[in-house]
Amino acid sequence: xxxxxxxxxxxxxxxxxxxxxxxxxxxxxxxxxxxxxxxxxxxxxxxxxxxxxxxxxxxxxxxxxxxxxxxxxxxxxxxxxxxxxxxxxxxxxxxxxxxxxxxxxxxxxxxxxxxxxxxxxxxxxxxxxxxxxxxxxxxxxxxxxxxxxxxxxxxxxxxxxxxxxxxxxxxxxxxxxxxxxxxxxxxxxxxxxxxxxxxxxxxxxxxxxxxxxxxxxxxxxxxxxxxxxxxxxxxxxxxxxxxxxxxxxxxxxxxxxxxxxxxxxxxxxxxxxxxxxxxxxxxxxxxxxxxxxxxxxxxxxxxxxxxxxxxxxxxxxxxxxxxxxxxxxxxxxxxxxxxxxxxxxxxxxxxxxxxxxxxxxxxxxxxxxxxxxxxxxxxxxxxxxxxxxxxxxxxxxxxxxxxxxxxxxxxxxxxxxxxxxxxxxxx
Numbered sequence: 001x002x003x004x005x006x007x008x009x010x011x012x013x014x015x016x017x018x019x020x021x022x023x024x025x026x027x028x029x030x031x032x033x034x035x036x037x038x039x040x041x042x043x044x045x046x047x048x049x050x051x052x053x054x055x056x057x058x059x060x061x062x063x064x065x066x067x068x069x070x071x072x073x074x075x076x077x078x079x080x081x082x083x084x085x086x087x088x089x090x091x092x093x094x095x096x097x098x099x100x101x102x103x104x105x106x107x108x109x110x111x112x113x114x115x116x117x118x119x120x121x122x123x124x125x126x127x128x129x130x131x132x133x134x135x136x137x138x139x140x141x142x143x144x145x146x147x148x149x150x151x152x153x154x155x156x157x158x159x160x161x162x163x164x165x166x167x168x169x170x171x172x173x174x175x176x177x178x179x180x181x182x183x184x185x186x187x188x189x190x191x192x193x194x195x196x197x198x199x200x201x202x203x204x205x206x207x208x209x210x211x212x213x214x215x216x217x218x219x220x221x222x223x224x225x226x227x228x229x230x231x232x233x234x235x236x237x238x239x240x241x242x243x244x245x246x247x248x249x250x251x252x253x254x255x256x257x258x259x260x261x262x263x264x265x266x267x268x269x270x271x272x273x274x275x276x277x278x279x280x281x282x283x284x285x286x287x288x289x290x291x292x293x294x295x296x297x298x299x300x301x302x303x304x305x306x307x308x309x310x311x312x313x314x315x316x317x318x319x320x321x322x323x324x325x326x327x328x329x330x331x332x333x334x335x336x337x338x339x340x341x342x343x344x345x346x347x348x349x350x351x352x353x354x355x356x357x358x359x360x361x362x363x364x365x366x367x368x369x370x371x372x373x374x375x376x377x378x379x380x381x382x383x384x385x386x387x388x389x390x391x392x393x394x395x396x397x398x399x400x401x402x403x404x405x406x407x408x409x410x411x412x413x414x415x416x417x418x419x420x421x422x423x424x425x426x427x
Contacts, residue, residue: 001299046178047198048084052158052164054196056150057084057115057366065118068401076120077245079243080216083165086116086125086146091165099144105169106130106145106421109158109285110177113299114149118404126177126386126405129414130421138427139420146171152230154181155281157427162288171292175417177384179298179365179405182278183357189270190250190263200262204247219335268341268353272334279368286372286379293378295420296369298362298385302399302412304392305385308359312386323363329357 012135047055062078081090089097099105108127109112123129124262127147131307134143137324148161156179162174164296185191191199209216227234231241237244251264286294306313311323334356347353369381398409405413 053160059084069396097169102141104141104172105208106173107166107171108147108175110149111153111181112151115151119410120137120399124407125413126410129411133418155278159281159284173293175295177297177299181317186274187343188348189354190262192266193274200264226292249345266343268337270349275364279364295380298383300384302396
């Protein structure tokens with residue numbers, strides 16, 4: 001009997017010591033760990049799921065950008081509405097915006113460049129500067145520019161966004177500034193033709209949890225999932241099914257974010273059919289509102305424009321001939337891509353796939369606008385690249401990276417777009 005009490009005493013002491021050790025460890029981490037880890041908040045790509053458009057930016061405040069060319073931190077004071085749009089108005093799918101008799105509404109859309117990544121303040125974005133230029137140039141009407149651009153969106157998401165939230169404004173104009181996302185998402189990020197960014201990771205999670213389960217688990221740790229996979233007894237006793245991992249990862253990319261390395265397998269040559277999807281999306285934008293004028297602007301890039309669009313360079317005597325010859329070289333280049341080259345980081349780093357995508361998208365967009373005008377649509381096209389300095393250093397001074405603009409670059413684009421709108425409106 002004494003031995004039993006002795007063993008119980010030893011066991012009790014060990015349990016107390018173990019509990020004390022665990023409590024001490026927990027107390028330490030509670031005192032030192034960041035409280036933010038308890039808040040699920042958003043992820044590191046600033047996106048949140050939303051029906052129809054797949055995702056939108058988190059409604060939050062952004063305080064700085066990084067100039068990738070100079071290493072400079074650019075202070076910023078950026079706010080968004082509840083849906084993550086960089087606009088002070090709250091958007092609704094059911095309410096109606098009350099326009100004044102002399103008001104003309106411009107819906108402005110695009111990706112992160114149009115949204116305003118790189119702009120130091122909400123008054124420095126292309127949308128805000130466009131509104132200022134439109135109203136400073138005349139006093140007959142009041143232009144209201146609504147910023148409906150969203151980071152990472154491709155053209156078809158822009159179309160859906162305009163349909164969901166743009167109708168409330170009864171727009172007079174739709175101004176589109178895009179090109180980068182449709183040129184990179186399909187192959188450089190290997191999300192597939194017609195697919196938005198993050199398609200691969202969303203598909204793996206949705207199919208894994210919802211597509212294979214009658215009662216999909218909300219919580220499922222790796223250990224339990226492996227136990228379900230290997231233990232027939234556990235499966236029978238719990239009635240649970242394994243969650244399959246269908247993620248395919250771009251092994252050549254070192255980015256730590258799963259959203260950016262999950263891919264949809266695609267051969268590089270197949271990716272160029274995305275041009276047709278891009279044009280389908282832009283045609284849908286042009287047909288969305290009755291009596292609305294549409295300006296399609298292909299966004300600028302820090303590379304001198306005469307490298308990608310030499311027919312737009314100043315002083316070219318026969319732009320049509322230069323364009324024809326250049327497009328022939330692009331076609332030759334596409335056909336010369338290595339057999340079996342897969343989309344993803346390898347194609348992005350070793351082959352000019354994005355360059356070809358941009359040229360195809362821009363030229364197809366110009367042709368679309370010509371077709372729309374023949375059919376009586378009030379549609380306009382401009383490639384904004386030639387608005388920037390021709391030399392590489394002077395050009396990069398207006399950019400913070402390969403896609404996004406500084407305040408000065410935003411202003412250049414806004415001023416040029418305003419001139420196009422005012423001319424079309426007869427001012």
